[in-house]
Amino acid sequence: MRYIDEFQDPALARRLLDDIRAAVTRPWALMEVCGGQTHTIIRHGIDQLLPPEVELIHGPGCPVCVTPLEVIDKALEIASRPGVVFCSFGDMLRVPGTGRDLFQVRGAGGDVRVVYSPLDALRIARENPDREVVFFGIGFETTAPPNAMAVHQARRLGIGNFSLLVSHVRVPPAIEAVMQSPDCRVQAFLAAGHVCSVMGTAEYPALADRFGVPIVVTGFEPLDILEGVRRTVRQLERGEHTVDNAYPRAVRPEGNPAARAMLDDVFEVTDRAWRGIGVIPSSGWRLSERYRAYDAEHRFSVTGIDTREPAACRSGEVLQGKLKPHECEAFGTACTPRTPFGATMVSSEGACAAYYLYRRLETAPPAAPFEEAPVG
Known part of the structure; x- marks a missing residue:
């Protein structure tokens, strides 16, 4: 249980909380840009244990949630076509598109399969040469390298019936977009350790200097x-704004050179739309010209997509940190995991899902002491 129990130690938590209380002298607003961190914060009541001067704002850190509706609708269209095997991670199947989701496509006869790796989808393509196999490649810098590897392997092995529907996004441009918002309240960022384990930290110092925020x-x-x-x-109280690595057991300044080399080979940077936010320049990847034959959007030429977001859904404001999930009028009533308006309610990393799962249905009273909070 090394690196699990010792990072949930109540006595150490109290010491850290005491240090934070001793250091803070004025209000500060911090944003985490990672859905996994959001779920940890809400599950353990960390935001309620912190002194009232420290506010945690949930940012656009859920990869499923920021996948644009147009791409979801393209996935639904491709998955509905005869002769297509559409492969995806399981958390995409309940994400609502315009009027339906991938579960409903499967229920109507589409061959939609849950896989645990893009290489599983590649294996399906090898075993079914008469079928077109499409893998739904979404996510931040963490899932991009294995998806790139699958395309690289398909090209190397000459597997022509495999393609990738790409909707990869990058964290640093999202931080820039947050800071450029006219009503931004964020004064510092908690950067996602798994993203930095791949990409390193080289892109962050310029952002910290430009916007005067600790990262x-x-x-x-x-x-x-x-x-x-x-x-x-501590940085905020001292008026500092540097990049600090508090996750050295997994993150090195240079990241993972092999993974970065694979990304550079297979992908190229492009502008990308984020669901509920809009287009962020240079915030995503697409397949490079060398691998364009494996791009499902080009292979299937999906056109005429008419996207329609539910008028009552405020997930875009949640993703930008402008709204806590329980402050949405539809949260927990019209919008639930069984009847979701947006991806933030059904994704395993969505903020709305975290608030619903851990019963943050309204502004909650102070949390129980840390040792009584669930840590299993």
């Missing part, structure tokens, strides 16, 4: 979050 690379266990907050508050 602290943070892990995912409760003590990781508290240590990230502690380091961030």
Whole structure:
């Protein structure tokens, strides 16, 4: 249980909380840009244990949630076609498109399969040469390397019936977009440790300097979050704005050179639309010209998509940190995991799903002491 129990130690949590309380002298607003961190924060009540001067704002860190509706609708169209095997991670199947989701496509006869790796989809393509196999490649810098590897392998092995529907996004441009918002309240960031384990930290110092915000690379266990907050508050109180790596057991400044080389070979940077936010320049990847034959959007030429977001859905404001999930009028009533308006309610990393799962249905009273919070 090494690196699990020791990062959920109540005594160490109290010490970190004491350090934060001793350091803070004025209100500060910090944003985490990672859905996994959001779920840790809400599950363990970390936001309620912190002193009232420290506010945690949930940012656009859920990869499923920021996948644009147009791409979801394209996935639904491709998955509905005869002769197509559409492969995806399971958390995409309940994400609502315009009027339906992938579960409903499967229920209507589409061959939609849940896989655990893009290489599983590649294996299906090898075993079914008479079928077109499409893998739904979404996510941040963490899932991009294995998806790139699958396309690289398909080209190397000459598997021509495999393609990737790409909707990959990048964190640093999202941080820039958040800071450029006219009503931005964010004064510091907790950067996602798994993203930095791939990409390193080289892109963050320029952002910290440009916007005058501390950026602290943070892990995912409760003590990781508290240590990230502690380091961030200390910088804010001292008027500093540097990049600090609070997750050295997984993150190196250079990241993962092999994974980065694979990304450089297979993908190229492009503008990308984020659901509920809009187009962020240079915030995504697409397949490079060398691998364009494996791009499902080009292969299937999906056109005439008419996207329609539910008028009552405010997930875009949630993703931008402008609204807490329970502040949405539809939250927990018209919008639930069984009847979701947006991806934030059904994704395993969605903020709305976290608030619903851990019963944050309204502004909650102070949390129980940390040792009584669930840590299993």
